Amino acid sequence: MVINFLTIxxxxxxxxxxxxxxxxxxxxxxxxxxxxxxxxxxxxxxxxSAKPEQVGSPLPGLVTAVAVSEGSxxxxxxxxxxxxxxxxxxxxxxxxxxxxxYGWHGR
Numbered sequence: 001m002v003i004n005f006l007t008i009x010x011x012x013x014x015x016x017x018x019x020x021x022x023x024x025x026x027x028x029x030x031x032x033x034x035x036x037x038x039x040x041x042x043x044x045x046x047x048x049s050a051k052p053e054q055v056g057s058p059l060p061g062l063v064t065a066v067a068v069s070e071g072s073x074x075x076x077x078x079x080x081x082x083x084x085x086x087x088x089x090x091x092x093x094x095x096x097x098x099x100x101x102y103g104w105h106g107r
Contacts, residue, residue: 013040053098061085074098 002024009018015038016031047054061083068074068081078094 011037014044015040052096055080055092055095057083058090058092059083059085061090064089 002022004022006020006022006027009020011017011034012031015033017034018029018031020027020029022028047056062085063081064084065082067079074080074094075097076094080092080094083090083092
């Protein structure tokens with residue numbers, strides 16, 4: 001493999017920077033955390049795989065419908081929300097029964 005460093009982009013509000021390079025002559029880019037700067041906004045929290053009540057998105061997209069509300073009791077296989085990406089919709093279902101104290105409003 002031949003890696004050729006090109007440049008580092010400006011910092012993003014989340015503390016990341018885009019690094020531009022070539023890999024075997026093909027342009028590539030990757031976002032990396034710049035530990036030398038402080039993020040202006042808190043990082044996005046990813047779900048903990050050890051906690052089944054924390055559900056992650058199966059793909060990046062726009063939430064178009066929310067089927068539960070704050071304080072709802074959510075049962076296994078209940079519909080939680082609908083995501084839209086590239087003109088296709090995906091439904092996210094609850095993997096287990098859980099009381100949702102914070103709802104599903106991104107908190």
